[in-house]
Amino acid sequence: MIDLSNVSKTFTLHNQGSAVIEVLNDVSLTVSSGECVALTGASGAGKSTLMRMIYGNYRAQSGAIRVGGVDLVQSEPREIIQIRREVLGYVSQFLRVVPRVPTLDVVAEPLRAVGVGSDEARTRAKELLAQLNIPERLWSLSPTTFSGGEQQRVNIARGFAHPYPAMLLDEPTASLDAANREVVLSLIEEAKARGAAIIGIFHDEAARTRVCDREIDVSRFTPGMSSSSEAIGQYNESAA
Amino acid sequence: MTPLLSVHDITKRYGAHIGCADVSFDLYPGEVMGIVGESGSGKSTLLNCMAGHLRPDAGSVVFDTRGHGPRDTVTMSEPERRMLSRTDWAFVHQHARDGLRMGVSAGGNVGERLMAVGARHYGEIRSKAVDWLDRVEIDAGRVDDRPTTFSGGMQQRLQIARNLVTGPRLVFMDEPTGGLDVSVQARLLDLLRGLVRDMGLSAIIVTHDLAVVRLLADRLMVMKDGHVVENGLTDQVLDDPQHAYTQLLVSSVLQV
Incomplete structure (x- = not known):
């Protein structure tokens, strides 16, 4: 379902003396339907960078990244948007939403985007929000003012609304209490059971052991294990 | 799928000065494209060439018309072009x-x-x-x-x-949120976003505001000195800019 062959990534910082930072070199990996694979490696090994590349958010210098048979490295923006809408879900660490949109609509939006009717999409959104213990009185409000943990749960509800055949999960259980962590892990298990191919980053070792079928240590793709790569990723994210 | 708008090698000079040069791209139905760049980068010149307000020195702007399929709007007659701009096209001015x-x-x-x-x-x-x-x-x-x-x-x-x-099927927007308070801007963007999606509009938005394109545009074109220096998926261009100028642009935004 997700298939990477000979993928490499360098960042060239033109305005900082044209420094070239090699982050990942010659990554090849395959994740099949119904399988959950954990990316491991020390901070800065390039786990998040790799995940962002699979989502088409970072550009690969070489190689092929195939999701559902489509090579995202060679695809046009509209093709990547279609893959993201229908095939590939991504639960990032931070919720990024349009101001003024109510939580219920934020969660229902991925379903609306694939043509599910308004009532059906909202019903599913309500189920997920209830399951993740977001109080009903908050559903009509924009999540921008919610606490960090609440935002993360809204993000997860949104990520699991549409049954994507492939999913990327960046620390889905970080900063959740035991009850909500349990809900998220069962959502992941349900997704696996329906055949989703999942790649995740889990610093929570118990969670990793429970839901993941195998681990891939990203640092073996990291040339000289450059410790600055993580910082570059964050720099780009915050600057935008 | 036939592109709604197919722009090929558009060039506009003001005497010896280049307005924009050799710009080509295809815009598909339902796509929203942002064009960013500093003042003088040629983004408004390009927009005006596409919308028929300026006549380009070279190149073609082929629009997939309802009645007659793809037609080059640069060479069509003035009444035909005017009819297009009243029906299938819309132009939202900054002021x-x-x-x-x-x-x-x-x-x-x-x-x-x-x-x-x-x-x-x-x-x-x-x-x-x-x-x-x-x-x-x-x-x-x-x-x-x-x-x-x-x-x-x-x-x-x-x-x-x-x-x-x-x-209309295609909307040209020139700095639609320029000169408005941020709170008013947010409301307007929210409105535009809803309209674009509900009506299945294609749009080309010229702006210098990167937050506007992140919110509205599927894809992004970056211009400098009349030339396109980078283009691609909006979040990819903003989060992993490849060209020196785009890196400078992205890193120059103040954080709130």
Whole structure:
């Protein structure tokens, strides 16, 4: 379902003396339907960078990244948007939403985007929000003012609304209490059971052991294990 | 799928100075493209060449018309082009007063565009105008007021209503949120985002505001000195900029 062959990534910082930072070199990996694979490696090994590349958010210098048979490295923006809408879900660490949109609509939006009717999409959104213990009185409000943990749960509800055949999960259980962590892990298990191919980053070792079928240590793709790569990723994210 | 708009090697010079040079791209139905760059980068020149306001020195702008399929709008006759800009095209100016008739009532501004495409029944025109004022969040009680009595944000929303009332397929926008308060901007962006999606519009948005393109645009083109230096998926260009100029642009944004 997700298939990477000979993928490499360098960042060239033109305005900082044209420094070239090699982050990942010659990554090849395959994740099949119904399988959950954990990316491991020390901070800065390039786990998040790799995940962002699979989502088409970072550009690969070489190689092929195939999701559902489509090579995202060679695809046009509209093709990547279609893959993201229908095939590939991504639960990032931070919720990024349009101001003024109510939580219920934020969660229902991925379903609306694939043509599910308004009532059906909202019903599913309500189920997920209830399951993740977001109080009903908050559903009509924009999540921008919610606490960090609440935002993360809204993000997860949104990520699991549409049954994507492939999913990327960046620390889905970080900063959740035991009850909500349990809900998220069962959502992941349900997704696996329906055949989703999942790649995740889990610093929570118990969670990793429970839901993941195998681990891939990203640092073996990291040339000289450059410790600055993580910082570059964050720099780009915050600057935008 | 046939592109809605196919731009090929558009070049516009002002004497020895280059406005824009060799710009080519295809825009597909439902796609929203942002064009960013600093002032003088050629983004407005390009927009005006595409929208038929300026005649490019070279190149073609092929639009997939409803009646006759793909046609080059640069070489079509002036009346044909004018008809396009009243029906399938819309143009939202940075300054609402450039796109509105300031001496005519709000309802008249919206109705005028309907009449230009043949609407004659007063009651229908008026009810459609009121419906559109409502969609852009202008109180129906203001339908007979002139835009001179409106705030900047309301004028901009009125301009959008006037443009969209005829159900265009392609909207050109030149700095649509420029000069508005941030709170007004957010409301306008929210409105535009909803309209673009509900109506399945294609749009080309020129702006220098990266937050605007992140919110509205599927894809992004970065211009410098009249040339396109980078283009791609919006979040990819903003989060992993490849060209030196784009890196500078992205890293220059102040964080709130």
